Amino acid sequence: MPSTLGFAILAALAKGAKTGYELTAVMNRPVSYFWTARHSQIHADLQKLLTDGLVRFEAEHGPGPQGKKVYHLTSEGRAVLREWVTEPPRARTERDELVLKTFASWLADPAEMAELFRVQLALHEERIAHYEHQQASFERTPDPGEPAFGNYATLWCGLSYERHRAAWCRWMIERLDPAA
Known part of the structure; x- marks a missing residue:
């Protein structure tokens, strides 16, 4: 089962394929209005999602000498996300x-x-x-x-x-x- 951040990543990928950089940008705006994550956290969860078969990537030519990975939601990832969306949220500790x-x-x-x-x-x-x-x-x-x-x-x-x-x-x- 993905973490909540993992579900945020799946939700971003459900709207379309993205590079790691683009995922970080989406997590900065608009997702950061209600869920925050650093690039290192996003990368770690993305690796877990890859291992679990919920996302995949395709290597493409990058703007420089390095290639880039474009991540896609798999059908399994979409099914897990669709099921999670309707589950009641976990109780959270208020800290204000x-x-x-x-x-x-x-x-x-x-x-x-x-x-x-x-x-x-x-x-x-x-x-x-x-x-x-x-x-x-x-x-x-x-x-x-x-x-x-x-x-x-x-x-x-x-x-x-x-x-x-x-x-x-x-x-x-x-x-x-x-x-x-």
């Missing part, structure tokens, strides 16, 4: 440092905490603007059977999350700095 800091915020100067939340608010508003720009690039909402549907649905989730966090930051600022 800002929420932990908020839990202990009664110990801090309210003005300093308000500034912390102003900085966080600015970050969330920046992400909202970025996500809204991406959302505007869609001419229509893709149908669930289209590869772009997953991109749109995860973008919608990201927008909802960022809007929620921004609203929470505003609420915290109002409580910490009534003059704001």
Whole structure:
């Protein structure tokens, strides 16, 4: 059974063949909005997927003297991915440092905490603007059977999350700095 990162790689390859470099780029954007991985992790999981017969590669001429490997999803890989997609996700441990800091915020100067939340608010508003720009690039909402549907649905989730966090930051600022 692949790791969660392995499933992320399979999902990226389900949309089309990619080199290792292209997989890393996909993992940086858009996958990094909800799952992060370093190149070394991607390479290690890709090797496991090869060993398990879930992906294969074809060697092609590269831009320089080195060749390149173009990875493809196998029919077994597609079947494993299709089965995994509908399974309930594993329980995950929540780790949110800002929420932990908020839990202990009664110990801090309210003005300093308000500034912390102003900085966080600015970050969330920046992400909202970025996500809204991406959302505007869609001419229509893709149908669930289209590869772009997953991109749109995860973008919608990201927008909802960022809007929620921004609203929470505003609420915290109002409580910490009534003059704001």
